[in-house]
Amino acid sequence: MGAQWKHKGRVAAADARGRLFSKLVKEIIIAAKHGGDPDMNPRLRMAVDAAKRASMPKDTLERAIKKGAGLLDEQVSYDTVVYEGFAPHRVPVMVECLTDNKNRTATAVRVLFRKGQLATSGAVSWDFDHLGMIDATPPDGADAEEAAIEAGAQDVEAGDDGVWHFYTEPTDLDAVARALGGVGWTVTSAQLGWRAKNPVKLDDADARAEVEAFLEAIDADDDVQNVYAGLAD
DSSP, X not given: OOSBOOOTTTXXXXXXXXXXXXXXXXXXXXXXXXXXXXXXXXXXXXXXHHHHHTTOOHHHHHHHHHHHTTOSSOOOOXXXXXXXXXXXXXXXXXXXXXXXXXXXXXXXXHHHGGGSEEEOTTTTGGGEEEEEEEEEEOOTTOOHHHHHHHHTOSEEEEOSTTOEEEEEOGGGHHHHHHHHHHTTOEEEEEEEEEEESSOBOOOOHHHHHHHHHHHHHHHTSTTEEEEEEOBOO
């Protein structure tokens, strides 16, 4: 893994779909604070694209944009909080939260990390790169490395099921995603995230299952937006 961790079958289950929509709505609200027009707001455009790929209802999407842009009487404010720590077997973890109650989130995260170790700021992040992450599938005959060079990506690696992972400078994320789409690639995800420099390899199946159960529990929390783990495939 080493990039974003997502447990298998997450979108398939009804409750997981609800959690996914909740995370997407939060991202749209945060992004829309900087302008409600996706054509003029790259972060909002990527959030809207992600919501559409997840088949979010149109009225839910539009309401989230209006709420974030301050066009509704209902006011909401989310803060971004990042936690660092270790899963069992010293697997490094970065946890991004969007919350309207920092105290509630801090308490929940401390409980979730009881089977691991919660660390201080900077104790784990030094072992990650913060960059743009793009998942995309190629058109027939496309060469991923050539596409990465032409689009301006820093790096590319093969993923599962024909998906390729492109990595960019944070400021180049939107431009690279657009460039890939312009030459026929289907972009399925584009966001800023954390990529582990030295992912831990676990050959023991029980140890890996323990780590994945730990990550799944964190990802299920309502305030957790993204989980990144330094766990090698």
